[in-house]
Amino acid sequence: MAASSPQAHGTTKHDSILEVLAFPEEKANQQIPNEDSDCVGCMLCSLNLDLSQGKEEILKHIQIEHKLIIADVNLICNFREYIEYWKKRFAQEPLKEFCSTIRKEDSVTGQKRKYFLLSDALEEDKQIREYLQRKRLQVILEAQQKERIDTSFSRSCLFCSHYFEGNRAALIDHMAFDHHFSIGKPDDLVFTKEFLDIIEEVLNSLKCLFCERTFKDRPTLKEHMRKKSHKRLNPKNRLYDRFYVINYLELGRNWQVAQSEREKDSRNNSDEENDEWQDWEEDETGASAVCLFCSMSSPTVNKLKTHMTKQHNFDLDQMKEGLNFYHQVKLVNYIRRRIHQTSCISCDQQCDDIHSLLDHMTTTKHIKQLPNKTEWDQPQYFFPTYENDNLLCALDEDDDDDKIGDESSTPIIAEDAPDAKDSILLTDEAVLQDLQNT
Structure with missing residues (x-):
């Protein structure tokens, strides 16, 4: 496939891409601007095409009739405005001034034909694509903010x-x-x-x-x-x-x-790790665990504990004392849910955001004051607040590690041996006789 590049156009003749557009700004109407709301005229002729069934009709028309191919159509935010923009520009200057030329095999004849390629390799095309994306994003963020309040x-x-x-x-x-x-x-x-x-x-x-x-x-x-x-x-x-x-x-x-991309980065990092023992760092959870009070995460639970102690004055090990594994799970899930709701874990104080909540709990020392057991020891807190909460897995593993080699742990005591005088062999002669006969 051969190709040639066009001259740089658009930025030299116009101070801003917006001057060429001359489109009114849409306002947030709690809906995405409908790019397929009506017919649109072909960018190179007077034919009107219906966009309500998708872009395929106009793409097929401009490729067959005008030998024009638009690259990465799926990345164009508002296809109707994109077409209208280039209709104005193509009316001003010839197609070859904006497009690269490529040779592509015809699907019918099998012969290679010359086509024009319009893509964001052209700075002007890149600008219009970015402008339409910013324009749509502004509408989305305005609609989202209205819903938030x-x-x-x-x-x-x-x-x-x-x-x-x-x-x-x-x-x-x-x-x-x-x-x-x-x-x-x-x-x-x-x-x-x-x-x-x-x-x-x-x-x-x-x-x-x-x-x-x-x-x-x-x-x-x-x-x-x-x-x-x-x-x-x-x-x-x-x-x-x-x-x-x-x-x-x-x-x-x-x-x-x-x-x-995150999974790919994780695999690459794993491949690059040195397999020698001295370079290994113990991974207590098998995946990153997230702090109870902020977004900090660590693959090593000890680092996470140190962070919560230093940054939030919260001792996870102290919280676990006297609680079995299931109570620990309930308490962690309770704290997660209260923090998610921006509510204090020890009182009914409701805050506007996480920063105000942490200020409140630090000032009142409620971050160290656990609530009454009746508040969190409920069946609903068996279920994690967040999916794949790896801190819950760390609770179980910590408990297992603590018991290894701990002489103070509760010993396993065998059942009392039965008294021989109570044996059925002595109290029931018929049973004993049957056994002897066999």
Whole structure:
């Protein structure tokens, strides 16, 4: 495939890319700007094409009729405005001034033909793509902020009869903690009302949210989701992507890409480790554990304990004294939940944010004052506040390590030997006689 580069255009003739656009700024209307709302004119002729069924029709038209290929179409935030922008520019100057030329095999004839390639290798194209991405992100963040401070939200729980009024966070937290169904943290979501409507519609159609199988009735569906641990969304369903802010932050990057990169970095770091014993560092949890009071994490529990002692004046080992493993789990989950709700772990003080909460608990010394056992020794705290909380695993491993070689640990005492006078062989001659005969 041969290619030639165009001359640099756009920045030399225009002080700003926005001067060429001349599009009015959209306002946040609690919905994503609809790029496929109407027909759009071809960027190179007078033909109008319908975008309501997707971009394929116009992409096919410009490739066949005008020998033009647009690179990375999936990374263009608002395709309609992108097309309208280049329609104006192509009316001013010839296509060859903006595009590279490539030779591509024709799918019908098999012969190689010359095509024009429009991509972000051209600085002007890169600018318009970035501008449309920033424009959309601004709309998303404004909509998200409105939802964060909105107190008019009202809706029933998707799984029970509880009704919530006020802020959306109350319902989201209720479903996560009481029904173990999490759609993410409230501050990570946008267009929550529509999101919940879609989830409710799926449930009402008797479909599993994860495997998307259809069941005969609601009880059967509920039992399936409970037994199979399918009370979660299908991560491969692209329908849900638009409700997560992370999907708008960077072109071509969503939560799945971020997770894949983290796993790749983890594998690379593992491959680079030296296998010699003296270079090994004990990994007590097998994965990073997170501090109870902030976002600090460490793969070594001892480092995490030191951090909590120095930074938060909280002694994890002292907290565990006199508690069995199950009580420790409940207490950790209780603290996690209270901190997540920005509520003091020892009193009913509710704070606006985590910083105010830590200031309150430090000033009052409530961070060292554990609540009454009746507050946290409840069945609901058997379930972790956060998925894969590795600090819970460390509790069990610490206890096992402490018992090794500890002479003060409780000894195992054998049962008292039975008294021979009570033996059935002496009290029942018939049994003894039968045994002798055999």
